[in-house]
Amino acid sequence: MNADLVVDVQGLNKHFGPRHVVKDFSLQVRRGEIFGFLGPNGSGKTTSIRMLCGLLTPDSGSGTCLGHDVIRETASIKREVGYMTQRFSLWEDLTIRENLDFVARMYGMRQRRAVVDRAIDALGLGSRRDQLAGSLSGGWKQRVALASCMLHEPKLLLLDEPTAGVDPKARRDFWEEIHALAATGISVLVSTHYMDEAERCHRLAYIAYGALLTSGTVDEVVAQQGLSTWTVTGSGLPQLQEQLESLDGVADVTQFGNALHVSGVDAAALERDTAPLRANGAQRWERSEPTLEDVFIHLMRDTKDNFQ
Amino acid sequence: MNARRFSWTRWVSIVIKEFIQLKRDRLTFGMIVGIPVIQVLLFGFAINSDPKSLPTALVSLDNGRYTRTIVSALANTGYFRFVREATSMEEADLLIERGQVQFVVTIPAGFERALVRGDRPQLLIEADATDPSATGNALAAVNQALATALAHDLQGVTADLASAPPTVDVRIQRRFNPEGITAFNIVPGLLGVILTMTMVLMTGLAMTRERERGTFENLLATPALPVEVMTGKIVPYILIGLIQVTLALLAARYIFSVPIEGSLLLLYGVVLVFIAANLTLGITFSSIARNQLQAMQMTFFFFLPSILLSGFMFPFRGMPEWAQVIGSVLPLTHFLVLVRGILLKGTSLHELYSSIWPIFAFMGAILLLGLRFYRKTLD
DSSP states (O other), rough: OTHHHHEEEEEEEEETEEEEEEEEEEEETTTOOEEEEEOOOOOSHHHHHHTTTSSSSSSSEEEEEEEEETTTHHHHHHHHHEEEEEEEEESSTTTTHHHHHHHHHHOOTOOOOHHHHHHHHHHHOOGGTTGOOOOOOHHHHHHHHHHHHHOOOOOEEEEESTTOOHHHHHHHHHHHHHHHHHHTEEEEEEEHHHHHHHTTTEEEEEETEEEEEHHHHHHHHHHHHTTTTEEEEEEOOHHHHHHTTTTOOEEEEEETEEEEEEEEHHHHHOOOOOHHHTTOEEEEEEEEEHHHHHHHHHHHHHHHGGGG | GGGSSOOOOHHHHHHHHHHHHHHOOOOHHHHHHHHHHHHHHHHHHOOOOSSEEEEEEESSOOOOOHHHHHHHHHHTTTSSSEEEESSHHHHHHHHHHTTSSOOOEEEEEEEEHHHHHHHHOOEEEEETTSSHHHHHHHHHHHHHHHHHHHHHHHHSSSSHHHHSOOEEEEEEEEEEEETTTHHHHHHHHHHHOOOHHHHHHHHHHHHHHHHHHTTTHHHHHHOOHHHHHHHHHHHHHHHHHHEEEEEEHHHHHHOOOOOOOOOOOHHHHHHHHHHHHHHHHHHHHHHOOOSSSHHHHHHHHHHHHHHSSSSSSSSSGGGGHHHHHHHHSSSSHHHHHHIIEEEEIEEEEEGGGHHHHHHHHHHHHHHHHHHHHHHHOOO
């Protein structure tokens, strides 16, 4: 085993009844790395994360998480992993303090009181420690949840869409905290739908309908798809979009604000097929680098059909 | 202004949406259909406030022809079913204490001679009056039945006796509840009813609440073992159950003056077994139910027969055989025998085994069912 890999799993499969939710899932996460986990809703992200932290047993496959076997040593994994669920899962009818205290007890922490006090002070919630967790705002709930899964000083954080429904400021603060944690050597696996968050990750994986489609750094992921993209601005974009979508060389057309991103897998074909439209001069056409979002939309369109 | 007017199309849409959602919730839908159909059939046929064929033991110390007359006269009322012939009063005592018979009819030695001589001999009928409503009608029918039967038998030689006021001096002894106070029966029974209700419901809700709010996942992500979670969540409810029992007992003793004949320690022991059985059921419900509403519905589905078929509200022996079979599956049925036995009759442990093991059996069966479902929900 490579000592530098905190997560190293191969060929994990999970079925729920007749549904094959995760297919031959392999993943490597390095120590101190922030690893982004992307994919459409229902693609098996949550199930994969639950298999990594010992909540679900894979039907087949093998691997380790923090050096512990993901099938046999789930108890040891749970002790060293901090898992933040997608939905706020602290007890809303307990106070912040009671919640943290309970979690600390579950991990059998020594000097529990000191640890909890420190966590509350670090959150800046000293004066609100006796407030019920249910009465917190979305951003605060998420911060308290993060603090609660950091109490037992895990080496790996698994965050399942931690910033869903949180305002941009709170999201930015949250990511600064994640980076600060990663700097101390903690590894983070985080699932998200936000492109700006994906770009903050050291490396990414894209999963769709149970299968891992691509992984690597942001640049690698973009380069792997080999997309060519044109950015179109000007008037009459909705009509143009319709026309473009019928062209063979065009893979995806996506509206970004006042611009259209037109992408194709074959740069020559894209250039050839769009030539008449570029020539009529109604809009401004510019070559551009494909963004991560272009890549993901392309991936999503490509895989949509094989699920049905 | 138009927007503020009652719109039938909007209203109909809401009604339709509600029906669609009802239809999706299979369990609720099942309950809506099941509760009236099953319960009405079940209880309509099963409940009988005028119980007949009550098991009766005979202690006959005089085997003359009049003994046979009396036995058949009592049997012909339909209320008495002679199941045992005890050889001594002591043996009969034990039968009635254990609740195996409802009545003991004792025909004293020299009965026939005294009857023929016109001495108006005594005939002793002891009734287990812990449930006064079970024995009331039977006892009321005794005198008339005996008078008619003996009048027929006494024609001829002893005809003049028959015309006189009662030829037999029927002594009725209402054991365990001489004044026939209904509260003596109801109040101890309530102990069981309250426990069934709160124990099943509270545990059912406690687990589904965690699942519904998503906190269950958090709990599972910690190193906590399932057995720690299960048992840890139960303990507070055991305490609540014991507090409820204590409050109910205090009320029984000091407000209703219910006698406490047996051992309190034994009573609490039996209560713990009963609580355990109900908690097991509650946890199983919570493993099956997807939300709190479903857990609540299942509790009610169990609670109704527990009240109606256990002998709490209507005499158990008044129900037809098949209903008694259903009733004897329910822990409350046996708990009622136990708690009434201990409180009113002062029964001791070794006389109660026959009512304790069915509760354990119920618990074991439910536990197996619950474990099957618990595994499913984890993975």
